[in-house]
Amino acid sequence: MTPSHRDLLLGWLGFALALALLPLALQSDFALSVASKIGIAIVFALSYNMLLGQGGMLSFGHAVYSGLGGYFTIHVLAAVNDGRVDLPVSLLPLVGGLAGMGFAVLLGWVSTRRAGTTFAMISLGIGELVTACVLMVPAFFGGEAGISANRVTGSAWLGIDFASQTQMYYLIAAWALVCVAAMHYLTRTPFGRLANAVRDNPERVAFVGYSTRLVRYQLMVLAGLFAGISGGLAALNNEIVTIETVGAHASGLVLLMVFIGGMGYFTGPIIGAIVVTLLQTVVSTYTHAWLFYFGLLFLVMVLFAPGGFASLLAGGSATLRAPGALQRTLPSLLLGLVALASLLAASVLAVESAYRLWSGSAKATLAWGTLQLDPASASPWLVAAVLTALGAALLVACGRIGPAKELA
Amino acid sequence: MEFALISLLNGASYGMLLFMLSSGLTLIFGMMGVLNFAHASFYMLGAYFAFQVSSSLGWWPALLMVPLLVGLLGAGVERFGLRRVHRFGHVAELLFTFGLAFMIEEIVHLAWGRNAVDYAVPAELDGTLFTLFNTAFPVYRGLMIVVSAGMMATLYLLLTRTRIGLIIQAALTHPEMAESLGHNVPRVFMLTFGMGCAMAGLAGVIGGNAFVTEPSMAAAMGSIVFVVVVVGGLGSMGGALAASLLIGVLQTFAVGIEWRPLAALGPGAADSVLQQLATLKLSQMAPILPYLLMVAMLIVRPRGLMGQRED
Numbered sequence: 076m077t078p079s080h081r082d083l084l085l086g087w088l089g090f091a092l093a094l095a096l097l098p099l100a101l102q103s104d105f106a107l108s109v110a111s112k113i114g115i116a117i118v119f120a121l122s123y124n125m126l127l128g129q130g131g132m133l134s135f136g137h138a139v140y141s142g143l144g145g146y147f148t149i150h151v152l153a154a155v156n157d158g159r160v161d162l163p164v165s166l167l168p169l170v171g172g173l174a175g176m177g178f179a180v181l182l183g184w185v186s187t188r189r190a191g192t193t194f195a196m197i198s199l200g201i202g203e204l205v206t207a208c209v210l211m212v213p214a215f216f217g218g219e220a221g222i223s224a225n226r227v228t229g230s231a232w233l234g235i236d237f238a239s240q241t242q243m244y245y246l247i248a249a250w251a252l253v254c255v256a257a258m259h260y261l262t263r264t265p266f267g268r269l270a271n272a273v274r275d276n277p278e279r280v281a282f283v284g285y286s287t288r289l290v291r292y293q294l295m296v297l298a299g300l301f302a303g304i305s306g307g308l309a310a311l312n313n314e315i316v317t318i319e320t321v322g323a324h325a326s327g328l329v330l331l332m333v334f335i336g337g338m339g340y341f342t343g344p345i346i347g348a349i350v351v352t353l354l355q356t357v358v359s360t361y362t363h364a365w366l367f368y369f370g371l372l373f374l375v376m377v378l379f380a381p382g383g384f385a386s387l388l389a390g391g392s393a394t395l396r397a398p399g400a401l402q403r404t405l406p407s408l409l410l411g412l413v414a415l416a417s418l419l420a421a422s423v424l425a426v427e428s429a430y431r432l433w434s435g436s437a438k439a440t441l442a443w444g445t446l447q448l449d450p451a452s453a454s455p456w457l458v459a460a461v462l463t464a465l466g467a468a469l470l471v472a473c474g475r476i477g478p479a480k481e482l483a
Numbered sequence: 484m485e486f487a488l489i490s491l492l493n494g495a496s497y498g499m500l501l502f503m504l505s506s507g508l509t510l511i512f513g514m515m516g517v518l519n520f521a522h523a524s525f526y527m528l529g530a531y532f533a534f535q536v537s538s539s540l541g542w543w544p545a546l547l548m549v550p551l552l553v554g555l556l557g558a559g560v561e562r563f564g565l566r567r568v569h570r571f572g573h574v575a576e577l578l579f580t581f582g583l584a585f586m587i588e589e590i591v592h593l594a595w596g597r598n599a600v601d602y603a604v605p606a607e608l609d610g611t612l613f614t615l616f617n618t619a620f621p622v623y624r625g626l627m628i629v630v631s632a633g634m635m636a637t638l639y640l641l642l643t644r645t646r647i648g649l650i651i652q653a654a655l656t657h658p659e660m661a662e663s664l665g666h667n668v669p670r671v672f673m674l675t676f677g678m679g680c681a682m683a684g685l686a687g688v689i690g691g692n693a694f695v696t697e698p699s700m701a702a703a704m705g706s707i708v709f710v711v712v713v714v715g716g717l718g719s720m721g722g723a724l725a726a727s728l729l730i731g732v733l734q735t736f737a738v739g740i741e742w743r744p745l746a747a748l749g750p751g752a753a754d755s756v757l758q759q760l761a762t763l764k765l766s767q768m769a770p771i772l773p774y775l776l777m778v779a780m781l782i783v784r785p786r787g788l789m790g791q792r793e794d
Contacts (some may be wrong), residue, residue: 133574185778188785192518193717195577196709197781203706204774211763211771214756323702327585334578364593370586377579378564381571430593 087256094248098241107240113352114247115308118254120332120344122301125258128338129267130294131274133195135326136202137302142321143178144171144303145310146216153224164226164237168250168307175303176296183295187288190277206322221317247308254301259341270294331373337383346384364430371422407473414469421462428455485616490736496624498731499631503686504704505711505723506638507679513718514655514675516573517565520580523705524587525680529553529687530696531595534602542605550685557680561673584701591698599697627689634685651675710773714780716790725788730773737769
């Protein structure tokens with residue numbers, strides 16, 4: 076066993092252990108349900124990155140495969156409820172996976188005929204097509220209300236009946252571990268390398284004798300499988316599947332997740348899934364404008380850190396590992412962090428004040444602890460302006476004194 | 484006959500509106516290779532700005548001011564956003580415009596709320612232009628055709644008969660050569676992007692009150708316009724015109740037809756999937772027809788109606 080193999084094995088063991096021990100650290104049910112959502116999002120984001128990161132295919136309709144997988148899973152679950160089918164609930168995500176794969180076989184045959192920008196537009200069109208069809212056949216998709224079923228059903232194996240969120244979390248964690256391992260293995264196979272070659276230089280791959288279209292198609296089918304599994308897990312977790320799961324918004328969300336995390340790294344989509352799900356579940360309880368912050372984060376990442384969080388972390392750790400680097404970079408790093416924090420505070424202040432002014436809601440004042448600000452007065456805007464100026468000045472200073480650029 | 488003529492006229496006015504959007508998208512794509520995901524968002528901004536301006540100054544000033552405003556905004560986006568991400572490649576540019584579309588929708592949510600606003604056709608245009616057999620054709624529909632045809636003619640003359648048009652065309656196909664002849668190609672790009680956005684804004688001014696001005700209008704229009712551009716052939720202006728009119732007329736006709744195309748699936752059991760498919764009318768299927776057309780086009784002729792061969 077070579078050292079790199081040992082590192083890899085240790086990494087997987089650590090990941091499994093972290094997944095197993097997480098519920099002990101999380102005390103509340105809310106935290107556990109957030110963790111379950113993160114697990115589902117990780118599988119979905121990694122399956123999306125098979126297309127974008129590995130194959131260079133920018134899809135705007137990936138939620139089609141997870142959503143349809145979810146619909147088939149919930150139907151089979153309902154059949155288990157009625158006693159028409161006898162399947163263990165823990166294996167139902169596989170139904171979703173097969174459904175997602177089946178639709179990828181069908182729809183991918185059309186969409187992978189083209190690559191690049193045209194593929195992106197076709198995937199968007201197919202997403203809209205499927206969403207419109209879902210509304211047209213309420214007998215199967217349940218219209219606006221969706222389809223629901225009960226996951227506490229069938230014969231409980233070893234007393235596991237998925238009545239509690241903890242048991243559901245462990246099911247999701249187990250499936251996530253298997254899927255992440257399988258997708259990681261795929262990146263190291265000859266097929267995974269071939270997909271990278273199709274992304275980087277399709278002409279040359281074609282000259283060597285491979286069909287680039289076939290590679291894209293196979294990649295799409297595999298991505299459909301894992302997306303379907305994530306959809307099946309979401310169906311079991313929520314016990315309902317609605318039209319939002321196939322819609323353009325879900326497709327856009329997974330793209331943002333993968334990009335924010337970093338599509339060039341295997342760990343990128345995992346980081347993105349964690350960050351975005353936390354934004355979605357935790358920040359949205361504090362402010363109605365969370366989607367605005369989310370879009371702002373995305374735009375800032377596109378403009379200044381196109382490699383995502385994963386590349387920031389990798390670049391940062393590489394810089395800090397150099398001898399004497401910590402002393403050199405620490406001042407500029409701290410200054411930069413303060414600058415970013417003050418810019419962030421300024422934009423939050425401005426957005427929240429503007430939101431309260433425009434919406435004219437009852438909660439018209441900004442309250443933070445004992446601090447009260449009236450958005451109709453000049454004070455929050457002045458504070459925001461001062462913070463912006465401070466942040467900008469600090470950023471300039473930061474660029475002057477240190478090798479801050481090395482970090483980016 | 485009556486149905487056919489009225490549908491044709493309505494389809495033409497809708498198709499021309501689609502062309503106002505798809506021509507700008509094609510121009511920007513042809514020049515910079517950027518698929519502007521936020522194009523329909525500028526259409527939405529045009530409609531909302533027009534609602535705001537027409538409620539204080541009136542509709543006619545809005546018709547003039549709003550396209551300029553949206554165009555300026557677009558030029559700013561190109562100058563301070565797109566130009567920056569240009570060096571990261573086309574995927575980054577596409578993602579930037581995607582994020583921008585996301586942000587614009589959120590800003591509209593925050594500024595004007597989640598429901599439709601009451602952006603109405605001005606009273607002096609709210610009449611009947613002529614009556615064909617027994618169906619009235621509204622003045623406003625006629626005005627939509629006139630405005631979009633006027634814009635089309637202006638664009639054509641600008642691109643083929645003026646000096647700036649020649650430079651734009653040169654920068655389209657040979658950017659390096661145009662640059663070495665002393666033309667400021669980045670500025671031409673900014674101008675073109677702003678022009679495309681201004682056209683989208685104009686479409687928003689005249690389309691927003693003909694249809695509904697709501698936050699989801701950008702997403703709905705955006706995906707149709709993408710279908711138009713794929714069906715017409717990426718980067719082809721003539722293809723965009725043909726596909727716009729085709730899809731406009733197709734959708735308008737479908738809305739009025741009660742035929743059940745899947746009736747052959749037979750009368751299945753009540754409330755079964757087959758029974759629901761068999762009773763679907765063509766009018767109910769109108770929203771998916773453009774997408775079906777796109778899929779059919781990709782199978783039969785992947786490069787679109789008038790596109791260049793890619794592979």
